[in-house]
Amino acid sequence: MGAGGRRVAADGGGGRTRTLSRNRVPHAVESAVDIKTRAPAEKSVRVRRVKATDIPQVVALDQQITGIGKAEYWRDLYARYGKRRLAERFFFVAEPSGKRAGKNILGFVIGEIRAWEFGSAPCGWVFAMSVDPDTRLHGVGKSLLDAISFEFRKAGVSKMRTMVARDNRLHLLFFRSQEMAAGPYLQLEKELD
């Protein structure tokens, strides 16, 4: 045994004061568009489809988190996931349901129904998800994932998948907490010379 008296950090280094309500979108979500939590209006989170006017805020949020500005990439994603084939492509944003001035987009999630890649039956794929660092740990991520899961189920698939970087602890902790576990596929790669 090598316990050595080391203490385990109890708050995960977070310790941020909570400003939003911790009320969560209930498991049985009524609709993915205009989903509201049961919290008081100005404190709750609303998840809806992205609009063209949200894209600058999405770009800014992504740049804040990844350190890379990719306006063109996000405009292209909006064109492909925010406007076309909406029954199988989902680009959602979360905002406080009581309107407030300034920053309104608290986070986003993007996913789609994918079928028959390496023999996989149709499933819901989540391929991008971020929440504003100032509003993390208040259920925004869960609201976004609940909304997209609801749409996947409505589209007739019963499995949801994602692929996250092994060193992205936040993504891993989050998806695990939502009861996602390793699936039957392994990601492989090589340098092309």
Place this chain on the structure above:
Amino acid sequence: MKLQVSTRLAIFALLHLAGRPDEQLSVSDIGDKYGISSHHLAKVMHALGRAGLVRAVRGARGGYQFSGNASRTTLLDVVQLFEDWASPHAISGIDGRTNEAWALSKVVAEIDEIAQATLGSITIATMLKLIDRRRHEQKRST
């Protein structure tokens, strides 16, 4: 990957206590459930106490209580208290001087990294959810 007995006992004890936050349980209460000797478990509980994950409560109804943060304490946090996992190569224990050993250590390091990422992403709270789900499934099938 094989976890030492102490590591497994520590995880069982933490899950048992974290799932019953209002109860104080003695070493023999926990030991009886998992068929573990009180002597071995007492050492494990002491180490968990030093890490701030459990608290000993004195008195007639004394015992141990979970005192960590269930949604922030990962399995890796617990495993690292008992296993010597300073770096992936420490886990594999392979000397990379020959090319053959280098190739094998690359594979073992890959497995170790996946194991660490997995253990580091699962919290006590997530484990309790898994246990709860199984309990419900068992209830439904009886």
